[in-house]
Amino acid sequence: MGNFATFTAVCALSLASTAALAETVWDMSVVWPEGNFHTQNAMAFAQAVNEATDGEVTITVHSGGALGIKGPEAMAAVRDGLVPIADVLLNQQVGEAPVLGIETLPFMAPSMSELALLHKFYRPKLEEIATSMNQKVMYLVPWPGQAVYSPNKIEKIEDMKGLTIRVVDANGTAFFEALGATPIQMPWGEVVPSLAAGTIKGVTTSSSSGVDGAFWEFTKNMNTFNWQASSNMVSINLDAWNELPLETQATIEKVAAQMEGQFWLNSRAEDAKKLAVLKEHGVDVIAPSSDLQSALMEKAMPLWDEFKKRVPDAAPVIDAYLAARD
Known part of the structure; x- marks a missing residue:
């Protein structure tokens, strides 16, 4: 009986220790x-x-x-x-x-x-x-940097005119509207079905997501803008x-x-x-020319000031970063 009592006490102590480390x-x-x-x-x-x-x-x-x-x-x-x-x-x-x-x-x-x-x-x-x-x-x-997947090569801004393209946020909407495209905001889960249905013809996203979505089934061009x-x-x-x-x-x-x-x-x-x-899957990966890069920047920079005016508490962060970068 003494041994049993000892055994019971040891078990109780073990359970208490386990509970303590729940x-x-x-x-x-x-x-x-x-x-x-x-x-x-x-x-x-x-x-x-x-x-x-x-x-x-x-x-x-x-x-x-x-x-x-x-x-x-x-x-x-x-x-x-x-x-x-x-x-x-x-x-x-x-x-x-x-x-x-x-x-x-x-x-x-x-x-x-x-x-x-x-x-x-x-x-x-x-x-x-x-x-x-x-x-x-x-x-x-x-x-990784945000690229633009499109049905056609983008060599000049005019090549994006009317392109229905998935974007993630309001900044993407503003930018692609400035480029003459037709941006549509949508979460990732809707992207591949929308490509398959033809609701969108292009997507701005990373190389990683391009592989996740097997984009080669829908488009053969990836333009490495690294814009966002x-x-x-x-x-x-x-x-x-x-x-x-x-x-x-x-x-x-x-x-x-x-x-x-x-x-x-x-x-x-x-x-x-x-x-x-x-x-490997036949996607043509293209970097923008210096002329296209300059044209993209020209469209982008006014959006920084607009954002600072719209979101005042962002201004100190942006200004401090730009001062440190420059």
Whole structure:
């Protein structure tokens, strides 16, 4: 009986220890397919968090919009606790906070190095907005530069006249209207069906998404304008975050900080890899001529001032970045 009592006590202690280390399980919403590099980054982050917390925090990544949350709904879904964590395409959140349109201004930050500089001024504003929307930023990762997929080669601005083209946000609408095209805003989930139906003839998106959508089935031209920067944010609901012990929070923040740089490198590598895939499938990848580049910039720059007037709290961020860049 004494041995049994000892055994019972050991079991009780074991159960108490297990309860003390109770696992936190978070479902993470990602709209991109499993093979997309943002999804792969999220899966790597989830694994690293699980390992760093010794299994205390488990993040289950649900790709392809499996949780029923569309891209433009992602930030609100985290705010409202519909999901504790999500991968959020920031240029689809301007309806929640117009200032989030800063990095999508045409040719504001066309290279990864310029985007990194912009983020020095932009990220504090983003984190302020995230906090006001009941969430915490874990990491930011850019997409490869935004190209223009079209049925015809674009050698001059006039070649875009009347082109029905998918864009993501108001900045894209304004820019392509200035170029004479007919932009239509739509989330990623509607793009391929719209191409198949002929609702749109062109798409502005990255090389990565071009491969995700097998765009070679619809168009044979990709024009590498790199006209718009675009980043994804992974954020966590603050109520869920605050339930974690401070030590666990610090551990997860450290994981995110350590991995973010590699995720940026993954984006750069992704572009080269996916451009090669597009070419293998017969897509003609074309860089703009210097004349076309100058003409595009001429159309883009007035939109910066218009944006600053429309969204006054964006002006200090933009002006500080441009001063540092110049």
